[in-house]
Structure formats: C-alpha cells, structure tokens
Amino acid sequence: MYTELAGAVVVVTGGSRGIGAHTARAFAAEGAKVAVLGRDGAALEKVAAETGGLGLVADVTDLAAIEDARRLVEDELGPVGVLCAFAGGGIARPGPTASMSEQEWRSVVDGNLTATFLTLKSFLPGMQERRAGSILTMSSSAGRLPTNLPGGGRDAGNRWGAPVAYEAAKAGVQALTRHVAAEVGPDGVRANCLAPAAIRTERTARHMPPEVQEAVAAAHPLGRLGEPADVAGAALFLASAQASWLTGLTVDVAGGRVML
Numbered sequence: 001m002y003t004e005l006a007g008a009v010v011v012v013t014g015g016s017r018g019i020g021a022h023t024a025r026a027f028a029a030e031g032a033k034v035a036v037l038g039r040d041g042a043a044l045e046k047v048a049a050e051t052g053g054l055g056l057v058a059d060v061t062d063l064a065a066i067e068d069a070r071r072l073v074e075d076e077l078g079p080v081g082v083l084c085a086f087a088g089g090g091i092a093r094p095g096p097t098a099s100m101s102e103q104e105w106r107s108v109v110d111g112n113l114t115a116t117f118l119t120l121k122s123f124l125p126g127m128q129e130r131r132a133g134s135i136l137t138m139s140s141s142a143g144r145l146p147t148n149l150p151g152g153g154r155d156a157g158n159r160w161g162a163p164v165a166y167e168a169a170k171a172g173v174q175a176l177t178r179h180v181a182a183e184v185g186p187d188g189v190r191a192n193c194l195a196p197a198a199i200r201t202e203r204t205a206r207h208m209p210p211e212v213q214e215a216v217a218a219a220h221p222l223g224r225l226g227e228p229a230d231v232a233g234a235a236l237f238l239a240s241a242q243a244s245w246l247t248g249l250t251v252d253v254a255g256g257r258v259m260l
Contacts, residue, residue, distance in 0.1 A: 002240040006031030009077045014087030016043035018201040022228035035073045060087045060115040066122045082239045085119040086138040092163040108165035113172040131188035134239045141197040143170030181248035190247040197254035199226040221256030
C-alpha cells in the first residue's frame with residue numbers, strides 16, 4: 001500500500017517479539033530495509049531472518065549501546081528514515097502508590113521513558129541534518145486514563161490496574177513526543193505516538209486466561225482484543241507520505257476503550 005516506504009531504512013527498538021516484531025515484518029513487507037534492536041539475541045535473529053534485515057542486541061537504557069547500534073545500522077543499511085522507538089521494560093507490581101519501591105519506580109521509568117528519550121537523542125541529529133524523518137513512539141492506554149478506575153484494570157478482578165510507574169512513564173512518552181514534534185517540525189521531521197490498549201501479543205495469550213481475555217474484550221466498544229497487526233497498520237500509515245501533515249499526535253489504537 002505504501003510504495004514510498006520501499007527502500008526506506010527503518011529501525012524498530014523492542015523488535016524481538018510482540019508489537020515490535022510484527023511492525024518490523026509489516027515494514028519489510030512494504031520493501032523497507034529493517035533493523036530490529038532488543039536484548040534477546042536469538043529472537044532478534046529470527047525476526048531479522050524473516051525481514052531480511054539486521055538484528056542487533058542493544059540495551060536502550062544505555063546511550064553508548066544505542067549509539068553503537070545506530071552506527072552499525074547506518075554502515076550496513078544507510079541513513080535511518082523511520083524510527084520506531086517501541087522498547088519498554090522494567091519490573092514493578094501493581095499496587096498502592098505508597099507501596100511501590102524506589103527501585104521499581106526507577107526500573108519502569110527508565111525502561112520506558114528514559115529509553116525512549118535516549119533513542120530519540122541518538123537518532124534525531126541525523127534526521128534533522130537530512131531534514132527528513134518520521135519518529136514513532138510507544139505509549140499505552142494506561143498513559144491516557146488511570147487503570148485502577150472501576151473496569152479500567154488490565155485484568156478482571158485486579159483493582160490496582162497497571163503499576164503507577166508504568167502509567168506515569170507512558171504519559172511521559174506522550175509529552176516527550178509532543179515536545180519533540182514541535183521542536184523538530186521546522187527541520188522536516190515528524191513525531192507521533194501510538195497508545196495501544198489490550199493487545200493479544202504472545203505474552204498476553206500465554207499469561208491471560210481465556211475468560212479474562214473475554215472480560216477485557218467486552219470492556220472495549222469494538223468487542224475484541226487488539227492484535228499486533230492493528231498497531232503495525234497504524235505505524236505504517238503514520239510513517240507514510242499519506243500522513244505527511246500529521247505530527248505531535250497520540251493515536252489511540254484502543255478499540256474505542258479510549259476516546260479523546
């Protein structure tokens with residue numbers, strides 16, 4: 001559908017599985033040259049083989065590691081035209097805000113918000129210099145609305161919803177994206193954010209019992225869980241020339257669960 005993406009160099013962080021891997025495959029299907037970054041070398045190799053691209057092990061909370069990966073991509077594939085900063089990480093348990101440890105907070109904020117900032121910090125200068133580029137960041141519906149509201153939790157019966165650090169970090173990704181979009185728009189670079197709700201990734205299918213999946217699906221006006229392809233499709237559109245006058249948006253890929 002997006003012939004202008006043929007030959008484009010696309011980097012997807014968090015590309016070893018789930019939404020990131022599916023997005024990498026979607027760009028490759030459009031003829032893009034794709035590099036996937038992540039921590040699981042074996043999984044990255046698999047995605048790289050499927051996309052005919054590069055799989056690079058890199059910790060995106062480490063600027064030096066991101067810089068090394070960026071230079072490798074540029075040497076092997078060329079200047080990056082599309083950056084999908086999708087990596088997210090950190091460990092924290094849902095629960096009361098006052099019960100969250102400092103270590104849990106820092107883990108989740110670093111794994112999501114700081115990782116996104118460092119990735120943009122590395123790739124932005126080249127895009128600005130070339131006066132072209134499209135950046136996509138990854139937030140969540142948890143960054144839109146408190147998930148501990150009645151019916152808002154990710155799984156039925158969990159009154160705490162997502163950890164507060166996750167909600168704060170994902171809201172921060174949206175604010176970061178808007179700031180960057182306003183800053184680099186005059187340089188010909190666009191930045192948009194994706195905010196999925198419940199997506200049936202491999203992890204969700206493995207850990208969420210069928211009856212809980214049904215309950216979560218029922219909370220969405222469209223009556224189903226999202227699929228990685230739903231997010232990948234939105235990513236393709238936002239990176240394409242058809243979205244050339246769109247920047248600073250947070251797109252809720254949420255089946256109607258979030259309407260803003």
